[in-house]
Amino acid sequence: IPKELQLAVEGMTCAACVGRVEQTLNKVPGVLGASVNLATETANVHYDPAVIQPEQLAEAVQSAGYAVGSQE
Numbered sequence: 033i034p035k036e037l038q039l040a041v042e043g044m045t046c047a048a049c050v051g052r053v054e055q056t057l058n059k060v061p062g063v064l065g066a067s068v069n070l071a072t073e074t075a076n077v078h079y080d081p082a083v084i085q086p087e088q089l090a091e092a093v094q095s096a097g098y099a100v101g102s103q104e
């Protein structure tokens with residue numbers, strides 16, 4: 033059963049950042065779809081909790097070079 037996660041992504045300042053973070057998340061196994069909103073600095077991720085956990089999704093964003101704030 034898919035779940036949905038919001039990640040606060042810090043440090044995105046242009047549209048290319050958005051594409052970078054989306055690509056990073058969408059390449060992670062278990063991610064069904066990810067979209068990033070630059071204005072709200074939020075990543076919305078649909079994922080399969082049987083495959084990946086929120087902490088690993090945050091780590092993927094961090095490895096792309098962005099800080100992750102509180103997650104829900």
Ligand code: 9UX
Nearest residue numbers: 044045046047048049
């Ligand atoms: Mo834009 Mo983002 O020149 O890391 S891609 S600021």
